Amino acid sequence: MKARATSIYGLLLAPILGTATASEFVREVGQLIPDNDPAGIVSVLDVSGNDLDLSKVTVSLELTGGFNGDLYAELRHDSGFSVLLNRVGRTEGQSFGYLDSGLSVVFDDDAPNGDIHLYREVFGGAPLTEPLTGIWQPDGRTAPPSTAVASDPRTASLANFVGINPNGTWTLTIADYDGGGEATLVRWGIRITQVPEPQTLALAAVGGLSLWILLARRRRLRRDPAIQPRRNANGSPYELTHLE
Numbered sequence: 001m002k003a004r005a006t007s008i009y010g011l012l013l014a015p016i017l018g019t020a021t022a023s024e025f026v027r028e029v030g031q032l033i034p035d036n037d038p039a040g041i042v043s044v045l046d047v048s049g050n051d052l053d054l055s056k057v058t059v060s061l062e063l064t065g066g067f068n069g070d071l072y073a074e075l076r077h078d079s080g081f082s083v084l085l086n087r088v089g090r091t092e093g094q095s096f097g098y099l100d101s102g103l104s105v106v107f108d109d110d111a112p113n114g115d116i117h118l119y120r121e122v123f124g125g126a127p128l129t130e131p132l133t134g135i136w137q138p139d140g141r142t143a144p145p146s147t148a149v150a151s152d153p154r155t156a157s158l159a160n161f162v163g164i165n166p167n168g169t170w171t172l173t174i175a176d177y178d179g180g181g182e183a184t185l186v187r188w189g190i191r192i193t194q195v196p197e198p199q200t201l202a203l204a205a206v207g208g209l210s211l212w213i214l215l216a217r218r219r220r221l222r223r224d225p226a227i228q229p230r231r232n233a234n235g236s237p238y239e240l241t242h243l244e
């Protein structure tokens with residue numbers, strides 16, 4: 001009985017405290033991204049077993065070879081859409097973008113490093129000698145990859161997936177938009193966090209408190225032999241009274 005009660009309290013407290021649950025999914029790919037071909041390649045990831053709407057998602061991406069500034073990468077699921085890379089390094093005065101080769105990064109809207117589009121600025125502006133690593137905000141620019149520059153608006157963040165059901169197919173499309181250099185998509189993945197919504201929390205808290213009071217009252221009645229039901233003198237239904 002005690003174990004059962006503990007389990008009930010646990011179920012009640014989880015939604016009340018807003019306990020977050022996270023799950024990760026990774027796709028190994030190992031496929032060349034055709035040079036200077038806007039069709040690119042498509043990789044999918046099937047997600048299942050999530051009971052709540054998505055509250056946050058981060059994306060991991062590993063590429064080798066080629067030129068980072070040639071690449072465009074976008075992620076889609078249900079109504080959500082985010083641009084991860086859009087010709088990083090391209091500005092009004094630098095149409096080729098960064099010629100660095102390879103990256104192994106995590107995309108997170110809250111990354112302190114900031115916008116991946118201008119990642120060299122974090123390292124003093126010089127070309128990298130190793131693949132880019134670290135946690136970065138997605139590029140987010142929806143401008144065509146053939147013209148995208150740093151000053152374009154960033155509207156396609158990972159926040160666009162918040163509130164949708166994470167189950168189903170997630171689709172990564174990645175393409176090379178300039179001649180020379182050919183990159184390989186090694187692997188990618190997503191990390192989904194789910195937290196009950198405040199409205200759900202409030203309802204669960206009210207319902208949970210009521211159930212807890214009811215259970216505690218019933219337990220007390222069963223254990224206390226001095227408590228017995230007795231009919232009221234005024235004819236109303238039974239009330240519970242201590243017998244002296």
Ligand SMILES: [Ca+2]
Nearest residue numbers: 070178180181
């Ligand atoms: Ca290329």
